[in-house]
Amino acid sequence: MNILIVDDSSDDRSILRTMFESHGCRVREADNGRQALAEALVRRPDLIISDALMPEMDGFQFLRGVKADERLREVPFIFYSAVYTGRDEEELARKLGAEAFVVKPLEPELLWRKIERLLERCGNGDCPDAVTTDEETYLKEYSQIIAMKLEEKVSELEDLNLMVIKVLVNALDAKSTWTKGHSERVVEYAVRIARNAGLYEGTICRLKLAALLHDIGKIGTYDSLLDKPGKLTDAEFALVKQHPDKGVEIVSDIRQFDDLLPVIRHHHERFDGSGYPAGLAGEKIPLLARILCIADAYDAMTDDRPYRPAPGKAYAIGELRRCAGTQFDARLVESFLQTEDTSE
Ligand SMILES: [Fe+2]
Numbered sequence: 001m002n003i004l005i006v007d008d009s010s011d012d013r014s015i016l017r018t019m020f021e022s023h024g025c026r027v028r029e030a031d032n033g034r035q036a037l038a039e040a041l042v043r044r045p046d047l048i049i050s051d052a053l054m055p056e057m058d059g060f061q062f063l064r065g066v067k068a069d070e071r072l073r074e075v076p077f078i079f080y081s082a083v084y085t086g087r088d089e090e091e092l093a094r095k096l097g098a099e100a101f102v103v104k105p106l107e108p109e110l111l112w113r114k115i116e117r118l119l120e121r122c123g124n125g126d127c128p129d130a131v132t133t134d135e136e137t138y139l140k141e142y143s144q145i146i147a148m149k150l151e152e153k154v155s156e157l158e159d160l161n162l163m164v165i166k167v168l169v170n171a172l173d174a175k176s177t178w179t180k181g182h183s184e185r186v187v188e189y190a191v192r193i194a195r196n197a198g199l200y201e202g203t204i205c206r207l208k209l210a211a212l213l214h215d216i217g218k219i220g221t222y223d224s225l226l227d228k229p230g231k232l233t234d235a236e237f238a239l240v241k242q243h244p245d246k247g248v249e250i251v252s253d254i255r256q257f258d259d260l261l262p263v264i265r266h267h268h269e270r271f272d273g274s275g276y277p278a279g280l281a282g283e284k285i286p287l288l289a290r291i292l293c294i295a296d297a298y299d300a301m302t303d304d305r306p307y308r309p310a311p312g313k314a315y316a317i318g319e320l321r322r323c324a325g326t327q328f329d330a331r332l333v334e335s336f337l338q339t340e341d342t343s344e
Contacts, residue, residue, distance in 0.1 A: 001025045001119075002043065006036040006050035006062060012106065016049060019108035033062025040072055047115065052081040052089065060096060067097035076122050078115065080104055161256070165212050168250075172219050182299055187211040189295035189336065190288075196335035197291075207288050210263040214292050217247030217264075241276050244268055267292040270327045290329040294320065294336055297328070 001024075005016045008031045017027045028045070030036035034057040040048065048066060052059040059079060066072045079098040081089050090101040100118055102111060173180040190211045194204045221243055232240060247264045251257045266280055266289035273281030275293075285293075301316035311319075317337065324330035 001046045003027050004030065004036060004040055004045035004048045006030045006033065006048065006054070006059070008032060008051065008054040012051065012104070015106055015108060019106075019112055023112060033057030033059060033065065036062055037065045040066065040075070041069070044071060045075055047076050047078070047119065049078040049080065052079065052093075060092060063093065063096045063098055073097075076100075076118055078102060078118070080106065161209075165209060168216055168219075169212050172216060175219065182303065183212050183215060185299045185303070186214065186292065186295045189298055190291050192339060193291045193294060193332055193336045194288075196338045197332060203288070206259060207263075207291065209257070210260045210267075210288055211292055211295065213247065213251060213257075213260060214264055214267045214296065215243060215247065216250050217243035217245065219250065220246040241268070244277055262286045263288040263292060265289075267296060269293065271329050272326045275327075285329075290332055294328050294332055298336070 003016075003020045003025045005013050005020070005027060006029075007013045007016070010031075013029050013031075017029065020027050028039055028043075030039050032054045033050070036048070036050065037057070050059045050062055054062075057065075059081075063077055063079060066075065066077055076099045077097065078100045079093040080102040081093075081104065093101050099122065100114060102114070169183045172183070187208050190207055191204055194207050199207070218240075221240055244265045244267060248261050251264070252261060263286055266278065266285050269275035269278065269280045269285040269289060270293075271282060271285070271290070273279050275285075298316050298320065301311050301319060302313055304310045317340065320328060320333045320336065324333040
């Protein structure tokens with residue numbers, strides 16, 4: 001069978017060529033309607049498949065030309081379009097005589113099945129009316145496949161998202177043995193607080209990302225400060241205090257993280273307004289940042305630091321209680337302690 005593929009995209013022509021050749025067809029190509037019409041008149045194809053938008057002569061003009069020529073009129077014509085903009089394009093293509101209408105991206109195997117059915121019906125003199133039912137089946141199958149593929153792509157992108165974040169966090173962990181594992185533990189504690197506080201799972205997903213990224217700005221802090229065995233001087237502490245803003249700078253180009261920026265920026269604010277960088281107080285501090293603040297402090301108190309061994313769980317719980325309402329949001333401290341085993 002001789003096929004004429006008409007498309008200005010060489011990528012799409014190549015997809016179609018591969019599909020047709022794998023089914024034993026001979027293929028010719030043209031990249032616009034004018035060239036295709038000349039090609040078809042030199043040697044009559046058994047089937048034409050044409051894109052809609054092309055330079056020089058678009059698919060509609062080409063279709064009109066084919067159906068106006070008595071040598072080509074009977075050649076089955078499959079029309080396809082890059083974007084399905086509604087019934088208008090399809091109706092126009094059908095009015096001009098196209099036997100079938102397909103929407104890109106092309107799904108080669110489904111398209112082939114459609115072509116087989118189309119040719120069979122045209123061969124039986126049953127073309128193009130029978131194609132209407134066929135078209136509905138095709139569109140149904142096609143939309144199912146596209147939905148499935150979209151779902152796969154979304155899930156791949158989410159995985160990629162998480163991997164990129166983990167790479168960033170690993171880069172931070174690699175700077176200092178003391179920060180290693182901190183972000184993952186903060187995720188665990190923060191999620192516990194959020195679940196106990198009754199937050200939606202969708203919000204908790206965003207909280208997990210923010211928890212992983214909350215200290216990412218420390219990548220821009222000198223290693224010597226992260227590993228310093230003694231207390232930081234005021235000047236050194238001033239540098240460390242820049243990490244929430246640096247973190248925001250690092251991830252601000254990722255549009256999908258826009259909602260995480262205030263959480264990263266304000267995770268060191270205190271409920272009484274004495275924190276940094278903005279000195280926000282009470283509920284002016286974003287909820288997820290208030291949660292991170294508790295999770296962060298709890299991990300700091302239960303994990304060794306270069307300048308001191310971990311004070312321990314009992315001490316940490318005592319501190320959370322003591323500072324509830326001043327440093328921390330008291331209701332969220334309660335949410336955390338609800339399920340925290342308070343025994344050492
Ligand atoms: Fe921090």
